[in-house]
Amino acid sequence: MRADRLVSLVLLLRQRGRMTADSLARELEVSTRTVLRDMEALSAAGVPVYAERGRHGGFALLPDFQTALTGLNHDEALALLVAGSRRGAQLFGLGSALASAMLKVVDALPEGLRDTAAGAAQRLLVDPETDLLSRRVAPEEVPESIVAEVRRAVFAGHRLRIHYEAVGRAPKWRTVDPIGLVTVRDQGYLLAKRGAEDRTYRLCRILAAEELDEAAQRPDTVDLDRAWRDRNARFRTGGDRSAVLIRVDPAHREQVVGTVLAVRAEEADADGWLRLNVEFQDARHAEWAVWQHVMYAEVLAPQWLRTALHDRAAMVASRYGTPT
Structure with a gap:
């Protein structure tokens, strides 16, 4: 060093x-x-x-x-191989x-x-920390010691023991066979196998990591791009999805569609607005996504989502209904 x-x-x-x-x-x-x-x-x-x-x-x-x-x-x-993305190098502990x-x-x-x-x-700037709206990009913070341990296990082909905190669950130790590392929009992921099943772990949720001496059970070669696409497809089609019927101003269709998992059906209403049958990951995703487009989208069903949006709008109206 x-x-x-x-x-x-x-x-x-x-x-x-x-x-x-x-x-x-x-x-x-x-x-x-x-x-x-x-x-x-x-x-x-x-x-x-x-x-x-x-x-x-x-x-x-x-x-x-x-x-x-x-x-x-x-x-x-x-x-140098990951230098196409400076943040990728930082995220994988190679800055x-x-x-x-x-x-x-x-x-x-x-x-x-x-x-x-x-x-x-001096004439080139790639991925600055803020965009034109002065929104600061905040990459995930992952301790270098953890990233280094994960990286060593991936490259050496050794099994990896991680202390992982899944969303809404208590941290738990797991032993996995690491496949590769992926970075998407400043978020890092470990692709691995646990037994015969494919698993994807967020690097920022790994609380501790330990490379084991035991060889990982994995193929000698891997197509990470294809593996990521396959996992993304399974993510979009599996689990407890939320189906929503929504009306959208056609001028803002792309913004709305960009936040859904899938569009199952689409037709035009008499007033020119579009009626879409869409799917979200879950109820929380549905409420968050529709709220981003509340000025040019209207939920027709299910009723629980209309009620949730009404309650949220009422809270905002109450907060700003009187001058400070």
């Missing part, structure tokens, strides 16, 4: 020039004291690093210093490895190409 950090220090100084200890500490996610100790270690090893004091001071390398670096380590190579790998890749480029690539990179 420290050797990789020392290499990253040298690469940062080569590519960015003079940097303060505080800036280096933020980049490497360590303390300033750790950076100072690392600088002493680099100097003792013969790396020509020097410090400049003053307002614009910091650490720098002697001009034209060249490095002879080894290749990428396992996690860095893996991080620091991705940063380190990118430093090595940039350093390996010819000088002219390195400058061009750095300039081009």
